[in-house]
Amino acid sequence: MTCAASRQLTGLSRCCRPHATRDPPCGDVVHVPLVCVVTAGDAHLHDTMNAEALEAATKLVPATYIQQGVDARRRREKLVRILIQQRKWPKQGWDDATIELFLKELSLMDSNNFVGNAGGGEREARIFSALVRARHFGLGHGIGRSGDVAAVQPKAAGSSLIYSLTNSMLLDMVRSCGVTRTQACLQLPVATGMSVVLLLLTLRAQRPDARFVVWPRMDQKSCFKAILTAGLTPIVVDNSLGGGHGGGGGL
Numbered sequence: 001m002t003c004a005a006s007r008q009l010t011g012l013s014r015c016c017r018p019h020a021t022r023d024p025p026c027g028d029v030v031h032v033p034l035v036c037v038v039t040a041g042d043a044h045l046h047d048t049m050n051a052e053a054l055e056a057a058t059k060l061v062p063a064t065y066i067q068q069g070v071d072a073r074r075r076r077e078k079l080v081r082i083l084i085q086q087r088k089w090p091k092q093g094w095d096d097a098t099i100e101l102f103l104k105e106l107s108l109m110d111s112n113n114f115v116g117n118a119g120g121g122e123r124e125a126r127i128f129s130a131l132v133r134a135r136h137f138g139l140g141h142g143i144g145r146s147g148d149v150a151a152v153q154p155k156a157a158g159s160s161l162i163y164s165l166t167n168s169m170l171l172d173m174v175r176s177c178g179v180t181r182t183q184a185c186l187q188l189p190v191a192t193g194m195s196v197v198l199l200l201l202t203l204r205a206q207r208p209d210a211r212f213v214v215w216p217r218m219d220q221k222s223c224f225k226a227i228l229t230a231g232l233t234p235i236v237v238d239n240s241l242g243g244g245h246g247g248g249g250g251l
Contacts (some may be wrong), residue, residue: 087168109158
């Protein structure tokens, strides 16, 4: 992401090295929401509040207290930076404040939340209800475009980043469960039945002659209806209880 784009999306009025007076070359820095990090070292650059704003704040509150607040925010920003760089589940869960901060920052990267913007196009997100806006952190664009659910939305950088991170974290979870050869994951906004239908259709495309699905009987209709919707025939297998109740056996 270029320096200019980062300033537009995150609201940073300046992104520079500590004590510098001009912007660095775009190739020297990597911009992510909440924080800007120098690639060649550990020096953290300006926070959401730039240097001038922080300096002005010290005229209202003692500088030591301002620095404490900056340090506390940087600890949260570090979590965000690690998540975006590694694209894996955090080793320790985040607190609610960090999650909300991250989602709000990403939401501000979508065009419907730009200051002074009043989009009127067909792909402009507009949320009438303040209650719905608050519930969804102002995110209204959804995912994908032009028939590609994984495509990046030009007007929704924040939403696109959320979806990309979600797929990466899902891949990490699948691999951690033992399926280490998995190369990619794609999360689809569908319920259980449709998910099974899509899965069966994918398998059917790989094995065109396949007609049957072996289905252990269960009192759940979604799987059964999914098999029929996919144009396949279920072979119902009755379950049998083995090992006794609580005896370590299985079905």
